[in-house]
Amino acid sequence: xxxxxxxxxxxxxxxxxxxxxxxxxxxxxxxxxxxxxxxxxxxxxxxxxxxxxxxxxxxxxxxxxxxxxxxxxxxxxxxxxxxxxxxxxxxxxxxxxxxxxxxxxxxxxxxxxxxxxxxxxxxxxxxxxxxxxxxxxxxxxxxxxxxxxxxxxxxxxxxxxxxxxxxxxxxxxxxxxxxxxxxxxxxxxxxxxxxxxxxxxxxxxxxxxxxxxxxxxxx
Amino acid sequence: xxxxxxxxxxxxxxxxxxxxxxxxxxxxxxxxxxxxxxxxxxxxxxxxxxxxxxxxxxxxxxxxxxxxxxxxxxxxxxxxxxxxxxxxxxxxxxxxxxxxxxxxxxxxxxxxxxxxxxxxxxxxxxxxxxxxxxxxxxxxxxxxxxxxxxxxxxxxxxxxxxxxxxxxxxxxxxxxxxxxxxxxxxxxxxxxxxxxxxxxxxxxxxxxxxxxxxxxxxx
Amino acid sequence: xxxxxxxxxxxxxxxxxxxxxxxxxxxxxxxxxxxxxxxxxxxxxxxxxxxxxxxxxxxxxxxxxxxxxxxxxxxxxxxxxxxxxxxxxxxxxxxxxxxxxxxxxxxxxxxxxxxxxxxxxxxxxxxxxxxxxxxxxxxxxxxxxxxxxxxxxxxxxxxxxxxxxxxxxxxxxxxxxxxxxxxxxxxxxxxxxxxxxxxxxxxxxxxxxxxxxxxxxxx
Amino acid sequence: xxxxxxxxxxxxxxxxxxxxxxxxxxxxxxxxxxxxxxxxxxxxxxxxxxxxxxxxxxxxxxxxxxxxxxxxxxxxxxxxxxxxxxxxxxxxxxxxxxxxxxxxxxxxxxxxxxxxxxxxxxxxxxxxxxxxxxxxxxxxxxxxxxxxxxxxxxxxxxxxxxxxxxxxxxxxxxxxxxxxxxxxxxxxxxxxxxxxxxxxxxxxxxxxxxxxxxxxxxx
Numbered sequence: 001x002x003x004x005x006x007x008x009x010x011x012x013x014x015x016x017x018x019x020x021x022x023x024x025x026x027x028x029x030x031x032x033x034x035x036x037x038x039x040x041x042x043x044x045x046x047x048x049x050x051x052x053x054x055x056x057x058x059x060x061x062x063x064x065x066x067x068x069x070x071x072x073x074x075x076x077x078x079x080x081x082x083x084x085x086x087x088x089x090x091x092x093x094x095x096x097x098x099x100x101x102x103x104x105x106x107x108x109x110x111x112x113x114x115x116x117x118x119x120x121x122x123x124x125x126x127x128x129x130x131x132x133x134x135x136x137x138x139x140x141x142x143x144x145x146x147x148x149x150x151x152x153x154x155x156x157x158x159x160x161x162x163x164x165x166x167x168x169x170x171x172x173x174x175x176x177x178x179x180x181x182x183x184x185x186x187x188x189x190x191x192x193x194x195x196x197x198x199x200x201x202x203x204x205x206x207x208x209x210x211x212x213x214x215x216x217x218x219x
Numbered sequence: 220x221x222x223x224x225x226x227x228x229x230x231x232x233x234x235x236x237x238x239x240x241x242x243x244x245x246x247x248x249x250x251x252x253x254x255x256x257x258x259x260x261x262x263x264x265x266x267x268x269x270x271x272x273x274x275x276x277x278x279x280x281x282x283x284x285x286x287x288x289x290x291x292x293x294x295x296x297x298x299x300x301x302x303x304x305x306x307x308x309x310x311x312x313x314x315x316x317x318x319x320x321x322x323x324x325x326x327x328x329x330x331x332x333x334x335x336x337x338x339x340x341x342x343x344x345x346x347x348x349x350x351x352x353x354x355x356x357x358x359x360x361x362x363x364x365x366x367x368x369x370x371x372x373x374x375x376x377x378x379x380x381x382x383x384x385x386x387x388x389x390x391x392x393x394x395x396x397x398x399x400x401x402x403x404x405x406x407x408x409x410x411x412x413x414x415x416x417x418x419x420x421x422x423x424x425x426x427x428x429x430x431x432x433x434x435x436x437x438x
Numbered sequence: 439x440x441x442x443x444x445x446x447x448x449x450x451x452x453x454x455x456x457x458x459x460x461x462x463x464x465x466x467x468x469x470x471x472x473x474x475x476x477x478x479x480x481x482x483x484x485x486x487x488x489x490x491x492x493x494x495x496x497x498x499x500x501x502x503x504x505x506x507x508x509x510x511x512x513x514x515x516x517x518x519x520x521x522x523x524x525x526x527x528x529x530x531x532x533x534x535x536x537x538x539x540x541x542x543x544x545x546x547x548x549x550x551x552x553x554x555x556x557x558x559x560x561x562x563x564x565x566x567x568x569x570x571x572x573x574x575x576x577x578x579x580x581x582x583x584x585x586x587x588x589x590x591x592x593x594x595x596x597x598x599x600x601x602x603x604x605x606x607x608x609x610x611x612x613x614x615x616x617x618x619x620x621x622x623x624x625x626x627x628x629x630x631x632x633x634x635x636x637x638x639x640x641x642x643x644x645x646x647x648x649x650x651x652x653x654x655x656x657x
Numbered sequence: 658x659x660x661x662x663x664x665x666x667x668x669x670x671x672x673x674x675x676x677x678x679x680x681x682x683x684x685x686x687x688x689x690x691x692x693x694x695x696x697x698x699x700x701x702x703x704x705x706x707x708x709x710x711x712x713x714x715x716x717x718x719x720x721x722x723x724x725x726x727x728x729x730x731x732x733x734x735x736x737x738x739x740x741x742x743x744x745x746x747x748x749x750x751x752x753x754x755x756x757x758x759x760x761x762x763x764x765x766x767x768x769x770x771x772x773x774x775x776x777x778x779x780x781x782x783x784x785x786x787x788x789x790x791x792x793x794x795x796x797x798x799x800x801x802x803x804x805x806x807x808x809x810x811x812x813x814x815x816x817x818x819x820x821x822x823x824x825x826x827x828x829x830x831x832x833x834x835x836x837x838x839x840x841x842x843x844x845x846x847x848x849x850x851x852x853x854x855x856x857x858x859x860x861x862x863x864x865x866x867x868x869x870x871x872x873x874x875x876x
């Protein structure tokens with residue numbers, strides 16, 4: 001396998017640190033290996049300072065270790081389930097970021113009251129079920145919640161956030177934006193009710209952002 | 220066109236990062252080119268780490284791309300509208316900074332209960348309308364709210380903040396101070412009502428700060 | 439005595455700084471010297487920037503200075519009491535981290551409403567008594583609260599946090615995770631009641647994390 | 658005049674930045690020149706990155722510029738008043754740090770509900786009057802509030818914090834600790850009432866900390 005996905009995944013963990021989405025070793029990024037039934041993921045319990053392309057772990061889509069000297073992340077089964085069941089997903093991120101996890105601890109979806117949420121998530125950030133680690137429960141909860149939903153992030157009850165994307169960078173962006181809007185909407189609600197955005201305005205914002213924003217086409 | 224405004228605008232984005240006003244690529248600075256009907260603005264969707272004088276974009280006052288290999292910020296139309304309609308404005312900044320955006324999500328102006336607010340903004344930081352991206356709505360909302368107002372910052376409902384200044388640095392300062400007072404007044408109100416400052420004291424503070432503070436005249 | 443425990447203890451203070459658990463000089467790490475009735479601790483009132491293996495202080499288990507040119511931390515008696523009475527403890531950390539200290543100021547234990555709390559602490563983070571510095575009161579409060587409890591951290595009323603571990607790094611991890619969950623549960627409760635996690639699920643999570651997580655066994 | 662107090666004052670501003678007590682240029686440190694009726698203070702409106710021993714400003718105790726090419730801080734009159742009227746004070750710090758300023762905006766003293774507050778401040782952090790900049794009103798408010806009070810910090814209503822110390826470093830420490838306890842007590846009160854600490858325990862803690870803590874006497 002080429003080194004490039006190992007490097008991409010290793011490097012992207014620095015974004016979780018930069019945006020304060022993780023403490024100690026509690027969060028992980030994975031990326032599907034293009035053209036193969038494999039994904040690269042963080043080794044379990046290794047600190048972010050020590051991550052290198054070399055110590056990343058490669059697993060098959062059942063979460064079995066294929067390559068690497070370390071044990072894979074304890075969240076590997078959830079990542080694997082997503083890759084098996086959502087073929088368009090090329091990257092998965094998991095964090096316990098503070099504000100998103102606080103919404104998850106109360107079992108509440110984050111309402112769409114910011115244009116930036118409409119842009120990125122196309123509506124609310126939904127709540128997934130309470131699920132224990134150790135089997136496919138978490139993965140099933142993620143997939144059932146996100147399938148057919150515009151949002152690329154799901155709050156897992158009493159747990160934290162999983163986000164997905166076409167590649168690992170897009171999944172990291174969704175994790176960063178999820179915590180940002182989780183915090184802003186939380187702060188807004190501390191002193192009253194945020195104003196709703198009408199659904200057709202949410203639709204227009206989402207549609208525009210997905211098709212116009214950034215440097216997609218040369219001009 | 221001289222390189223200097225490109226460099227000023229590129230460099231000032233680091234202040235948005237330093238003061239935690241932005242995540243990912245969600246915020247932008249622009250600066251009017253002295254003596255020309257042009258302004259320099261951030262390219263769309265490019266990360267703050269990668270900004271250089273060379274990849275800044277130059278637009279005319281209708282927001283059309285004049286110079287640069289990247290697409291301009293998706294907020295370019297709003298910046299252009301401000302430059303067209305407020306000839307004294309030399310810099311514009313847009314962010315989704317957390318506390319200011321939280322006031323905006325509730326649709327509330329920030330009351331002037333801090334001497335630092337009286338100094339910098341001369342009173343409350345006002346609320347502008349809800350407006351969709353894609354035409355002149357946002358620019359009109361900014362200009363109608365700020366014209367004839369002492370405040371150099373406006374909270375756009377459910378969206379974020381726009382700030383203006385005689386040059387890009389002054390607009391960045393207004394963005395930084397806006398988030399700072401948005402946070403302090405929010406925190407104050409979490410545990411009760413802040414004490415009001417009488418209007419004539421606000422007037423005196425504003426007048427003094429605009430005329431005495433800093434290193435304006437040699438002594 | 440070998441230099442290694444001095445270096446480990448000196449270096450771990452950087453983690454308290456990195457995770458914003460301390461300001462100025464208000465927090466300390468200690469580590470038991472393997473095979474000896476001694477522990478290494480921070481010197482009193484010395485800033486984190488200036489800590490080196492050489493200026494660490496060595497004390498006996500009664501808290502008497504054995505080696506070092508500086509006075510030991512003013513919290514030395516509490517650390518010593520823990521080492522005397524909990525022979526499996528190899529590291530102790532004390533901080534006034536904001537959110538944990540806020541729970542302590544109200545005299546409330548932190549309820550277990552996050553899977554990460556169940557993993558690391560096996561349930562709530564308990565409250566210890568109000569105790570004055572100057573004799574064994576603080577040490578007794580720590581030991582009486584933590585003995586027979588799964589939690590490796592205790593909130594000392596109106597004071598701050600003490601955490602323990604098999605070695606200093608494990609105690610620092612407990613201090614970091616304690617503040618992280620103290621903050622997340624606080625934020626959750628600001629807008630309503632977090633959902634409880636059933637006790638048998640807490641038990642399963644704790645059991646799994648203590649036995650499966652990380653890189654403990656080669657594979 | 659020796660360079661040393663210029664360097665001390667210039668360098669200590671980095672601590673205001675490190676502990677997030679200031680944004681832009683809104684905060685200042687001064688230090689009395691030993692043996693002379695002079696003090697060194699920050700120049701007005703100069704950013705923290707650009708402060709050097711050379712661009713510090715020297716004033717007499719009436720606040721008149723004695724040495725330096727820049728205008729002195731706009732808060733110079735308040736610093737000067739303190740030095741004139743509190744001969745034991747060797748350093749003064751002013752900030753608009755968020756949590757302390759929030760208490761000041763509501764016009765509330767910070768109650769002593771943390772042992773760290775008892776240690777450093779010997780009780781509550783008191784509230785001073787609302788006062789306008791431009792004459793001796795702020796200085797008088799500081800001195801009248803702090804004279805005969807154990808606290809080395811005062812919350813000036815609707816404004817921010819002033820702190821004092823035997824030297825500039827002690828005044829900076831008081832500013833850092835003031836914001837730290839302002840934040841912790843705020844967070845505690847968000848979810849209920851913090852438990853009071855009995856006055857005689859506050860007295861014991863204060864007495865011990867002032868006489869025992871740190872590296873004051875060689876041993």
